[in-house]
Amino acid sequence: MxxxxxxxxxxxxxxxxxxxxxxxxxxxxxxxxxxxxxxxxxxxxxxxxxxxxxxxxxxxxxxxxxxxxxxxxxxxxxxxLTSLAQLEALELADTNQPSEAGSKLPLNVVSAREKWQAVQELKDQGLTQSEARKKLDMPESTVRRLWHLKREN
The missing domain is CATH 1.10.260.40 (lambda repressor-like DNA-binding domains)
Known part of the structure; x- marks a missing residue:
């Protein structure tokens, strides 16, 4: 059917x-x-x-x-329940979605923000740039740039 x-x-x-x-x-x-x-x-x-x-x-x-x-x-x-599990896996189950389709951030922006967040968290934990680079498996130049970058809204 x-x-x-x-x-x-x-x-x-x-x-x-x-x-x-x-x-x-x-x-x-x-x-x-x-x-x-x-x-x-x-x-x-x-x-x-x-x-x-x-x-x-x-x-x-x-x-x-x-x-x-x-x-x-x-x-x-x-x-x-399957749909809910899928939404939870995407971390979207408890978020309101934008009403306009064009308001979604490009994936490269999302990825860059996630990398920045990961570097900042390790920095806040007291790790060195070298330790953060190894832990995140990122190039040294990327970690150095993100280490000193202040987040813009």
Whole structure:
């Protein structure tokens, strides 16, 4: 079964279990769109998915978790716990994300900040530049530059 078909089945099941008709959900979407999604003839964008979830009084993640659960033959709990573990591994589970896509720092800036932080931590621990270089396996010139660099906001 495709994810589109799983989403369609979950949407129809949820709508019916809540006693809603396609027409009653059509306040923010037209009934034709809902019908096409439920029949699996139409894929949804995230915006449409959000509107459908709101009409069902659900978070979009709950609706998607149910659809992925059905498609992958795993429980919604397994889907959500796996997703949470992945977000925690990325250290993003407890952070608010920027609202604008362009506000993310380039990877080279992130890497440079991490190197600076590592050097400063070793400096604060009382290590010498030579000891920090060996511990971090960085070139001497890089450690020397980062050792004296003051962080700019």
């Amino acid at each position: 495709s994810l589109r078909q799983s989403f369609a089945a979950v949407l129809q099941m949820l709508r019916q279990s809540k006693g809603n008709t396609q027409r009653s959900m059509a306040s923010s979407l037209d009934q034709t769109t809902i019908s096409k999604v439920e029949s699996g003839k139409h894929s949804v964008t995230l915006d449409v998915g959000q509107k459908l979830a709101a009409a069902l009084d659900l978070e979009l993640t709950a609706l998607i978790a149910l659809a992925v659960s059905r498609d992958s033959n795993r429980t919604p709990r397994e889907i959500l």
